[in-house]
Amino acid sequence: MDQYSLPPKPKNAFMKRIRNIVIAIAVVALYIWTFTSIDIDWGRAIERSLNNFQRVIPKLFSPDWGALGEVSLSMLETVFIAFAGSLMAAIIAVPLAFLAANNMMGKYFSIIGKWILSAIRAFPDLILAILFVVAVGPNAFAGVLAIAIGSTGMLGKMFSEIIESIDMQVVEAMQANGANRIQILFYAVLPQIIPEFLSYAIYRFEVDIRASSILGIVGAGGIGTMIIFAANNRNWNEMGMILLAIIVVVTIIDFASAKIRQKIV
Amino acid sequence: MTKGKSVLSQASSETNKIPSLYPAKTKLQVTVIFFTVLIIYIFSMYWTQREMVGGVGGALGNMYTVIKKFFPPNFAILPNILDPLLQTIQMAIIATTIAAIITIPLALLSARNVTTFKPLYYFSRTFLNLLRTIPDLVLAVIFVGLFGIGVFPGILALIIFSLGILAKLISETIEAVDMNPMEAMRASGGNTLQVIWYALVPQVLPQYTSLVLYVFEINIRASVVLGLVGAGGIGLILNQQLGFYNYPNAMAIIIIIFVVVILIEYISNKIREALV
Numbered sequence: 379m380d381q382y383s384l385p386p387k388p389k390n391a392f393m394k395r396i397r398n399i400v401i402a403i404a405v406v407a408l409y410i411w412t413f414t415s416i417d418i419d420w421g422r423a424i425e426r427s428l429n430n431f432q433r434v435i436p437k438l439f440s441p442d443w444g445a446l447g448e449v450s451l452s453m454l455e456t457v458f459i460a461f462a463g464s465l466m467a468a469i470i471a472v473p474l475a476f477l478a479a480n481n482m483m484g485k486y487f488s489i490i491g492k493w494i495l496s497a498i499r500a501f502p503d504l505i506l507a508i509l510f511v512v513a514v515g516p517n518a519f520a521g522v523l524a525i526a527i528g529s530t531g532m533l534g535k536m537f538s539e540i541i542e543s544i545d546m547q548v549v550e551a552m553q554a555n556g557a558n559r560i561q562i563l564f565y566a567v568l569p570q571i572i573p574e575f576l577s578y579a580i581y582r583f584e585v586d587i588r589a590s591s592i593l594g595i596v597g598a599g600g601i602g603t604m605i606i607f608a609a610n611n612r613n614w615n616e617m618g619m620i621l622l623a624i625i626v627v628v629t630i631i632d633f634a635s636a637k638i639r640q641k642i643v
Numbered sequence: 644m645t646k647g648k649s650v651l652s653q654a655s656s657e658t659n660k661i662p663s664l665y666p667a668k669t670k671l672q673v674t675v676i677f678f679t680v681l682i683i684y685i686f687s688m689y690w691t692q693r694e695m696v697g698g699v700g701g702a703l704g705n706m707y708t709v710i711k712k713f714f715p716p717n718f719a720i721l722p723n724i725l726d727p728l729l730q731t732i733q734m735a736i737i738a739t740t741i742a743a744i745i746t747i748p749l750a751l752l753s754a755r756n757v758t759t760f761k762p763l764y765y766f767s768r769t770f771l772n773l774l775r776t777i778p779d780l781v782l783a784v785i786f787v788g789l790f791g792i793g794v795f796p797g798i799l800a801l802i803i804f805s806l807g808i809l810a811k812l813i814s815e816t817i818e819a820v821d822m823n824p825m826e827a828m829r830a831s832g833g834n835t836l837q838v839i840w841y842a843l844v845p846q847v848l849p850q851y852t853s854l855v856l857y858v859f860e861i862n863i864r865a866s867v868v869l870g871l872v873g874a875g876g877i878g879l880i881l882n883q884q885l886g887f888y889n890y891p892n893a894m895a896i897i898i899i900i901f902v903v904v905i906l907i908e909y910i911s912n913k914i915r916e917a918l919v
Contacts, residue, residue, distance in 0.1 A: 412733045465680070512710075
């Protein structure tokens with residue numbers, strides 16, 4: 379009968395229970411604080427929505443085809459912003475990624491690189507766009523710069539993780555054969571990382587299409603400019619057209635990017 | 644003898660010419676792709692800069708003088724922005740919670756191994772894909788038009804935006820679970836709800852919590868900028884200060900946003916590491 383007895387209880391069960399209770403209390407307190415102090419003006423929201431519903435929703439679903447030319451032109455600009463921005467980011471991210479990867483430049487450089495990358499990532503794209511609009515003026519190039527810097531943070535992190543995951547035995551074998559650092563880089567490191575780098579850069583382009591479509595809200599070019607004008611003029615037909623353009627373009631690019639990435643990796 | 648030597652020298656001259664690692668076709672393809680990308684890039688750079696006065700050189704020279712206006716940041720406004728900052732965090736908490744609840748049926752519907760009825764699966768997949776194409780700020784603009792300026796349209800925009808991401812990530816987690824416990828439950832007569840509760844939930848719960856926290860991080864970052872279109876939170880104050888050309892105040896707000904985002908991401912990362 380001895381073999382059927384229960385396994386011994388884990389020793390830290392008591393501490394674990396206390397920890398769970400503390401977490402539960404913290405979460406409940408957070409929720410109580412949140413729901414008691416948020417001020418939603420329900421009356422006004424409901425009243426407004428009753429007034430506006432008929433004026434907004436049907437119009438969104440009957441897009442203004444007359445604006446098609448203008449909308450496609452600014453959507454094209456959005457795609458250009460995203461393209462130029464992601465390509466710049468993909469190039470800037472490579473040296474930063476080598477800096478941040480802990481198997482390339484040593485521990486201290488790795489820590490510095492990781493800090494730089496997470497500092498860049500903490501800035502929302504739109505905040506960067508605001509800064510660049512002030513710096514280079516309200517045009518599409520501010521959007522390109524914002525996308526370039528904003529994407530560098532995420533791409534650099536992904537790239538450095540790819541570099542960290544490479545097969546170091548190839549590098550060691552080349553070192554043992556007396557290859558210098560440049561040779562190791564070109565024949566041992568790059569062949570292992572290029573497909574995945576490309577895959578992530580293309581994925582980031584997908585994300586940047588979405589990001590650059592709203593940059594115009596702060597004046598950084600692209601279709602966002604039209605969004606903010608349409609909203610201010612209550613031109614919901616045009617907004618419907620813009621939404622349609624965004625949905626179509628984003629879907630096409632997502633699809634194409636998924637196909638290309640399947641082929642690469 | 645001489646014949647043998649000539650063969651040898653011929654062979655050595657062939658080995659001297661190192662054959663390329665890649666076939667000519669691949670090289671051609673890569674070259675064509677490279678130049679296409681380069682041409683599109685040059686054209687995009689031209690297109691995006693055509694409205695610029697003075698070109699890149701002028702703008703970059705200008706940048707220094709303009710950036711200087713932002714410094715030193717005026718931290719005296721800190722007490723005034725504390726309320727909207729907390730409001731921003733509350734918006735993210737509420738939106739993430741509601742999205743985390745609504746996402747459960749949606750994720751189950753768009754997981755191939757739970758929803759065996761194909762049309763329903765494809766319908767919910769397509770619905771989620773469409774939902775994810777609309778940027779959060781565009782949703783916020785529409786909801787502000789619908790409900791007026793305030794916190795409510797912001798929360799609504801965040802819910803819908805995070806629903807698309809969360810449901811997709813969670814449905815992928817569900818598709819990756821071990822199916823054997825579910826089959827065993829079914830074989831011993833458990834109904835669909837029992838199978839989900841006893842075989843699926845224990846496998847998915849850690850990832851679910853981790854993904855919810857991840858989306859919370861995304862929501863914090865998104866809610867910071869929602870105010871730019873009038874959907875509540877700290878972005879509203881930032882927009883006002885920029886409108887008044889009060890750059891030191893704007894810089895202080897930006898730095899505070901930066902610190903809060905890093906802090907919340909750090910905490911959330913620690914929790915997620917402990918979970919998975």
